[in-house]
Every structure is written in structure tokens, then in C-alpha cells.
Amino acid sequence: MIDIQTFSETHQRYFGLNIVFGKTKNKVSCHETVVTVEVKTFFGTFIGEGSNKKAAKANATEKALSSTICPFLNR
Numbered sequence: 001m002i003d004i005q006t007f008s009e010t011h012q013r014y015f016g017l018n019i020v021f022g023k024t025k026n027k028v029s030c031h032e033t034v035v036t037v038e039v040k041t042f043f044g045t046f047i048g049e050g051s052n053k054k055a056a057k058a059n060a061t062e063k064a065l066s067s068t069i070c071p072f073l074n075r
Contacts, residue, residue, distance in 0.1 A: 007061050014072045015042040019064075021057055043069050 002010070008019050025036040037056040038047045041064050048060025064070060 002065065004057055004061050007065060010072055011041060017042055019061075021060070024053060024056075039064055043067070043071060 011017070011019050020040040021037055022040060023036070023038045027034045027036070033051065034049050035051070035053050035056040036047060036049050037053060037060050038045055039057065039060040044064070044067065046060050046063040046067065048056045048058065048063055050056035050059050
């Protein structure tokens with residue numbers, strides 16, 4: 001697993017484009033908040049959820065890394 005910054009730098013080197021985070025949504029239930037964030041990459045858009053924005057971004061990035069179409073991850 002790599003962090004958001006390393007993923008972003010690798011994506012930028014590989015494609016010449018930066019990743020873009022967008023569409024932040026907050027869902028509040030009785031006792032917890034769930035933040036939803038999407039990350040747009042050259043090879044797709046991935047959605048992550050977490051208890052805060054940082055966790056949601058990390059989860060979205062992790063989904064992008066674990067996708068079968070991520071071209072720069074050595075499996």
C-alpha cells in the first residue's frame with residue numbers, strides 16, 4: 001500500500017496528469033459522519049468513504065490501486 005502523495009506522484013510521472021479529487025459529500029447519521037470522496041485518474045473514477053476527508057481520500061486511492069486496470073502497480 002502506498003500513500004496518497006506517492007500515488008499522485010506516480011500517476012503524474014506515468015501519465016503526465018495529476019489525479020483530481022472531487023464531489024465530497026457528508027452523510028450524518030445518529031452518531032457518526034461518513035464522508036464520500038471520488039478520485040479521478042487517467043484510468044477511471046473511484047469512490048472512497050471514511051470518517052473524515054483524509055480517510056475517504058485514502059480509501060478512494062486504495063481502490064484505484066487495487067483495481068485490475070491500474071497500469072503502474074507491480075502485481
